[in-house]
Amino acid sequence: MVTAASDETRDAMTEEVVEGVSKRGTVANCFCDADEVYVDGVCHPYPEGTVVHIRDEMYNPIIVLKNMTERRVIIKDLECDTENEVMMLNFSRGQFRLRDRGDIVLSEEAGEFDGLRIKDYCITHSLDEHRKRTWTVKVCVDPPKIPRCCPPGQAMKDNVCRPARTPEPLAPPTSADPYGPAISWPHIKTYEKPLNCSVESMKDLPLIPEVSYLASHTRGLVHIWNAEETDYKFQYRFDPKFCVDGRQNLNGSSSYSVKVCFESPMEQYHRLCTEKLCVRKCCALGEILDNVLHLCVPSSAAEFAPRMNTTS
Structure with missing residues (x-):
């Protein structure tokens, strides 16, 4: 049996849980x-x-x-x-x-x-x-910590880091919500975080207001984007599930995009569930649904063994 865990879009804004007790x-x-x-x-x-x-x-x-x-x-x-x-x-x-x-x-x-x-x-x-x-x-x-796809002086081309004019420091626009202005952060930290997609394909998403944006959150930096391939309006990716790429344009401006590994739910279903029995699980393995927070939280008691009726 293959378990297909739900996507982070159920409410990616999972809050801190201390010793299993909500705050x-x-x-x-x-x-x-x-x-x-x-x-x-x-x-x-x-x-x-x-x-x-x-x-x-x-x-x-x-x-x-x-x-x-x-x-x-x-x-x-x-x-x-x-x-x-x-x-x-x-x-x-x-x-x-x-x-x-x-x-x-x-x-x-x-x-x-x-x-x-x-x-x-x-x-x-x-x-x-x-x-x-x-x-x-x-x-x-905390200042945003930007996971950059490539080292300084390089940018992604054909999913490979190659020499390019890049903005230094790498400072993509970040906000708090899809409709708000970019926050004027006095400091932005970056670190190199190459993204390798094994099964899923790499998707390039330009940072465009209300469509694809970076937001500062209590869990760190989150990338939120409109995924037309799903039934949900937004997809959420928390570090380290994405990386940021930047290029210096000839006119002196900077262009930024975000790379994510993404597979549409239909593609995932055909890959995992062809000739196999799949069960839709609300939370990821090792998590349970907190009825107070209405969010999935880690739990050592989160055994997943649904009873299956084998008779017609």
Whole structure:
């Protein structure tokens, strides 16, 4: 029997799971507890309670204010490794929201960072000049790490690295969502990651807004593209399942593309399931579906042995 695992498009944005327990409901505060505000370096009780914008993505698509006392709060100030080019940023009320999965998502008011998901954060509740409750968030954002297909001075031609004029440093546009502008990263890290496709064919995808783009995510850099060969609108590839190629044009501009190994579901079916019994599995081998996160997560108990009825 051959098992055909589902593609990452089921929701490639898998969130961090610690010891098999989802982080749903946990909020990181910088200094004070859920019923306190931070004033002049001291935490003060706040009888009205503290709140934050949040969306319960299981049931409620509307962003609402929810009381922090309903969440499990951990108190830990955030220190960003700025010496290694990690950015420390601050955003105010209205520029971010908390997801039930435990991470921060920046909103349209955050400008070019709109849609960016961040797992390293802490929230501070305080009082504004009118003694009204407000809140800010401090976040750490790692610079993108770009897996380049070829070494400097080379680019892909006929799926082989050959001498070419390449932009240095290799800095393809990256964003947080398919409709947002490219983020102005002060630093971008690259490393050589040749892509070898054994069974699947290599596909070349130019970086075109809304069609093929690179996005910064809590799991690292992700390539998202519109795959017309599938029933899903987007396909997701996380590092190291893709590499980036770049060329320096004669007019001084740069062109970028992404290489992926891809086989359409129909081609995969004919290759794996001809004269064999195939079973569609929701999660990859070694994973189970988390009913809280609605995502596939690793599990040592993820044995896959469906009962088969051999009678007609």
